[in-house]
Amino acid sequence: MTTQAIPTRNFVAALCLGFTVTLTPPAIAQNRDGADPALVAQGEYIARAGDCVACHTAPGGKPFAGGLPMETPIGTIYSTNITPDPKTGIGGWSYDDFARLMRTGVTKDNGTVYPAMPYPSYARMNDADMKALYAYFMHGVQPVEAENRASDIPWPLSMRWPLTFWRWTFAPNVAAAQRATPAVEDSATADKIARGAYLVEGAGHCGACHTPRGLGMQERALTKADGDLYLSGGGPIDGWLAPSLRNEPDVGLGSWSEDDIVAFLKTGRNSRTATFGAMNDVVVHSMEYLSDPDLHSIAAYLKSLPPRDGNIQPYTYNDTISKALFNGDASVRGAQVYVDRCAACHRTDGKGYNRVFPALAGNPALQSGDPTSAIHIVLSGSRMPATMTAPSAFVMAPYADILTDQSIADVVSFIQTSWGNRGQPATAEQVAAMRKSATPVPAMGQTVVSSETRTTGP
Amino acid sequence: MADIKMKSVDAVIIGFGWTGAIMAKELTEAGLKVVALERGPNRDTYPEGAYPKSIDELTQNSRHALFQDMSKSTLTIRHKPDDQAAPYRQLAAFLPGTGVGGAGLHWSGCHWRITPEELRIRSHYEERYGKNFIPEDMTLQDWGVTYEELEPHFDFAEKVFGTAGQAYKVNGKVVGAGNPFDADRSSEFPLPPMRNTYSAELFRKAAAEVGYHPFSIPSANASAPYTNPYGCQMAPCTFCGFCSGYACYNYSKASPNVNILPALRLVPHFELRAECNVVEIQTDSTGKKATGVLYVDSQGNRVTQPADLVILGTFAYNNAHMMLVSKIGTPYDPKTGQGTIGKNFCYQNENSVSVFFDNDKYTNPFIGAGGNGVACDDFNADHFDHGPLGFVGGSPLWVNQSGSKPISGVGLPSGTPAWGSAWKKAVKDTYTHVLSMNAHGTNMPFRDCYLDLDPEYTDYLGRPLLRLTFDWHENDIKMIRYAVGKMQKIAEAMNPKAIKVSVKNFGEQFDSRHYQTTHMGGGVIMGDNPATSAVNRYLQSWDVSNLFVVGSSAFPQGLGYNPTGTVAALTYWSAKAIREQYLKNPGPLVRA
Incomplete structure (x- = not known):
């Protein structure tokens, strides 16, 4: 299948959703060459939480081999090969190269990636998780030789230096980001809300869809502390509206219990409603793989976000x-x-x-x-x-x-x-x-x- | 078109209806790599069953959207062994399905068990009525399995199907107003009984008035939202009336597609290949071991699929056809009574009474559900004294209002012209004021009712067609006339304006031109003796021990109840034997 035949998607959609056709997710950690299997498994779990496969796999393509087209206001870009293939993937990257890209958007050869990559969120991931993720991509993913595809953006818009300015303007300082969203590793023992914040603001990058974006396509808030625009609902993506995940009693999650949210994320349905549109893929590729304690942490955190407008009355049934x-x-x-x-x-x-x-x-x-x-x-x-x-x-x-x-x-x-x-x-x-x-x-x-x-x- | 050889798998399943789906689930749970081959196309609730296109009677039922393509393959039919058989070219008397889900996608949903006596029918009749009661040419035999052995599997199948019903007796205790003739159950139905139509409630009242014991039919049309043991979900039935002949748009009717396939899709060691028509089961040079199957795929490639275990789970009589064309077992010979493949073909023996009311009584026949209704079992199985009656068998009686569709569903009084203004007036006058009740009777096996290969006609692959030799026998006509007579009493107790009785006359022959029922059985029957049965009590071929033949083909006689519940229970029973006995020690599970 050639990538030309694939319809492009709005980059914001592709950012967190991938295609609506079933992607081929990674096999269970392969552990090809004797790396610590527990570390690789932990990395696979984080890759699930971050839903890496959604963007880095083309429809019908090999997992993580890239090539998914994403439509941006200036042209189509293609996701990259992040398999450990030394020639075309990230096999030649050191841990430091990998962590720098994940947190700052700066590539091994000092370029800046398009902000379709949610590095402002990934910046919050701590070293332990980042090392596990690196171990997974080096040892748990099958290498695939597949050249990265250049963007279809015409010159002069194809020049990449403005991305550096975008990065300077909108991306957080890594140390500050990690202070704002402290890493909390274990839902079983941790403060649930703090663990939830780490998952939602970090790897989960929920705000990519559910937070409104500014003129520079930047998310207008990256954390709960940034104010009540955070997760207050994004614009339409591919004809689907990403709703508020705050606790407005009508348009948000105000009437939902923690269990309602967990059931929704784990099974795609609950006693109130079901997922539709773009969220389906998030459930199938990412959320359903998270542990129950982690899902409860995410839910508890979302329940902790006050409504943007405190004066809205709860919905009441009218017969x-x-x-x-x-x-x-x-x-x-x-x-x-x-x-x-x-x-x-x-x-x-x-x-x-x-x-x-x-x-x-x-x-x-x-x-x-x-x-x-x-x-x-x-x-x-x-x-x-x-x-x-x-x-x-x-x-x-x-x-x-x-x-x-x-x-x-x-x-x-x-x-x-x-x-x-x-x-x-x-x-x-x-x-x-x-x-x-x-x-x-x-x-x-x-x-x-x-x-x-x-x-x-x- | 090429010859292709696939990698060997642990098990190959021929046909993906209920039996194929159950076996696929069970065998993949046991860790086997399983490939299922379905001759028809892939089908699912969407798009095939999508509302509102799915409830188009002309496309679906009249023009047979979900049924077998008779231009490619069919069977030939004759009444007597000396007759010339002719191909069944247009679907009428029975409607074999095709495609993923098989008949399980287009069935109606009546979900019965079997009575314990029917599983040991010869022994039971001989014990109660003496050795000479069963006619000599009635080739009746015990099944080789008991109700107690099957009960856990009936129970589990009901939980998989989300069956709605009212139990009578659970673990020896009477628990409710179910069928008082029912055998003991180990648990209640997973869902409460469906609500009933007015017509069914009229039947309940009238049947009780004349001294019978009415109860709600157990129905695999969900009465509430339901999640089965596989995590598969159903939605409550809306009584739209489009069950039999249709894919339920509402996820309410149990089907392999709704109740099992969603779970199988998550199993990495399972693969379903649609549009793959199995030509034959292949055996090694000894003829005692199956090596796999040969099939033709949608591109016309001839594909060999080797497998350690073969499950034959096609529609009823097609199992016998596959055995015959694969030259497995000994074909049945009606002259000598020797051989077993094709033996004891059996059908079902159905007649009806229509009841017409005055215009102030509305039966609203357009609503309904395939498994819905009220029945009484007083004249089914051996729930009554056959001694003075001189026949074997019986019939449940019921109002099973499954939704009268505009083309097929208009019941009119006797003497109404078939067209013109008088017909139109009669339709207007009666459509909403009529109910139909059915006697859905047994059909006993006879020496001259059997299946073999037709010497003249072939299918599109060049294989001989299956030949059905079948006619009604006096035993069955006596039985149905008796049962319809009892049903007429119920009709009279409703004080109707008119009654129309349709019942077979003595000497009447099988008429394949009118729909009767698709409940066929036999041909590869089970039993405890390889001289009289084709498969043992675990549905394992006596001749080829790595071949299991599942489905109503195993029934030694035709039941009054709809067969699906018993088919499902037998399949789970067979799967249990494979998992717990055969896989540990492959070979015959019963010593011949």
Whole structure:
């Protein structure tokens, strides 16, 4: 497969998500040449937490061999080969070379990488974790000979020196970053919130999607201490809105318990909702591999983030629509489409079914002023991720071929405003715009259902 | 097109319906590297079952979207051994599936066990009614396995399928208003019984009034959100009525695709190859050991897949066909009664009563679910005295309102014209005021009902077609007339406007032009004697010990109950024997 055939993605999307097709994740640590297996396994775990595979693997390509195209405002860049191949990968890199790149974005030959690489977050990783990660990439990953591909950015924009200025302007001082986010190594004994901060602000780089970006495409806050923009919700990425991970009672995680968050990250679903869009890959390649104590630490940390706006009232269920639909009154705009197309699964009361069909009533994604995600999901459909502990990949079929722009706008407006939901209505123009890029959810496997695309986890 | 030889695997599974999926799960759990070969295409809830396209009756059921392509391969049918057989070119009487999930994707969901007596039917009848009760040409035999041995596997299969039902007796204690004829269970159903349609509740009331014992049919249509022991999930059934003949869009009907495959996809040592049609099971020079299989893939390549263990899990009668074309075992000869492959083909024996009500009584036949309904078992198995009746077998009676679709589902009173304005008026008058009840009876095996290879017709690969020789016998017509008579009493107790009885007449022949049921069995039957059975009590071939033949092909007689529950339990039973006995010491598990 040539990389030319691969559609490019917004670099922010690729940054943390990779492609929606199943990537081939690394095999369980190979430990090719006698390195300390425990260290290599620890490194693999950190590579999972950092979701390195998502960006550094091309669709259908070998794990970590790079080549994933990422679209930036100035052209397409390609992720690099980070296998230990001495010629084309990082096999010739010392630990110091590796750690410098990871924390400062400066390469072995003193260039600066594009900030698609979230080194401002990785800067927080301590030496023990960084050494384990290095051991994994040197000894646990199969070397692949694959030349890095030059970017498609035209001159003069292709000059790399401005990246140095970006780095000077936006990247944190490493020592300061490590003081701001102190390393906490073990969830079992540690302060959960501190361990969670280390995972979220560091390797997990959640802010790459969930924190708003500034004019220089920099994340406007990198830690909890940077203020309440941190994890307050990012812009649309590939037509999906990354919601706030702070504790707003409506659009954020305010109504979720720690267990709700853990179930969501581990299985891609909980009693309230399910992952969709870009988050699916994060669950499948990264989150489901984390230990329960670490997931609880992440959840506890997220629960510690106060809402950006402290005056928002919690969502309360309103049964007006549910009663009307039960009585056969679908006269509200969009209600008939809802009954015909949506209610079999999501039910007329909007409450769905526990862990199976997401509730729409009170769903944080539907309290938003921006209906982007809801429109996208109706057009494209959606598949829940198949995870090790919840293998059923429930699919909502796409409606792009069945419903007009106006019908989709009506039904999205209906779900954004029914059962007490406080989202904004959608317009046919918004649907028409999204329709141009929305692709139907792919079928699972074509002629062969092969588990070779998957490893079992730690 | 090339000849390809694959790397050897521990086990190859032929066919990926319920039996193939269960075996794949069990054998991969035992650590084996398993390849499953499915002749049909890959299928899943999405896109094949995606709403709303999946509930298009014309595409799905009328034009057979999920069923076997009869232009490539079929079987030939005749009534008597002296007749000329003709190919079954258009699907009608029975609907074999194809593709990933097999019949398990398009079944309806009635999920029964078996009665303990039916597993030792010859011994039981001889003990109760004397040695001379069973007619001489009825080739009845015991299964070689007991209910107690199968019970843990019935129990586990229900947990895998998410079966909804009401138990009667658990560990010897009566626990609820289930079927009082049920054998003891080791646990309750995993889900509570489904809610019932009005028609089924009318049946419950009327059946109780005439002194029978109605209960909710155990159904593998989920009554609540459910997670099975494999972590696979189901959603509650919406009673949309599109079960049999359809892939359930709602993840509510148990299927290999919904209940097992998601877990198998995570297993690195499992591979499923769709559109790979197995031509034959290959054996070594002694003919006593299978070496693997030969199949044709979607590109037309002829591929050899060597394996240490072969599992044959195709649709019912196709197991016999594969044995015959692979020349494994001795073909059955109806003249001498010798040989076992093809012996005891059995079907199911179904008739119905339609009940029409006045226009103020609404039965809403458009809703329903494949496994939903109320039954009574008073005239099934040996729950009644056969002594004075002079037949073997019986029939459960039920209202199983599975959703009347616009093309196939309009029941009309006797004498209604088949077209024109009078037909239209009758449809308007009756559609929402009718219910249908069924007697879903046993079919006993007879010496002249069997499967062999057709001497004339071949399939697209040049193999002889399977030939089915089958007709109704007086025993079965007596039985169904008796059962329908009892059902008519229930109908009368509903005080309807009219009743229409459809029942076989004496001398009536098997008519393959009208849908009856897809519940076929036999051909590779189980038993405790290699002279009269093709596989032993563990479904292991008597002739080739590294070959296990699973499915309703093992049934020595046709049951009144739908076969899937028993098929699943037998498969888990066979898998247990492979895991706990065969793998430790490969070879025959029963000394011949």
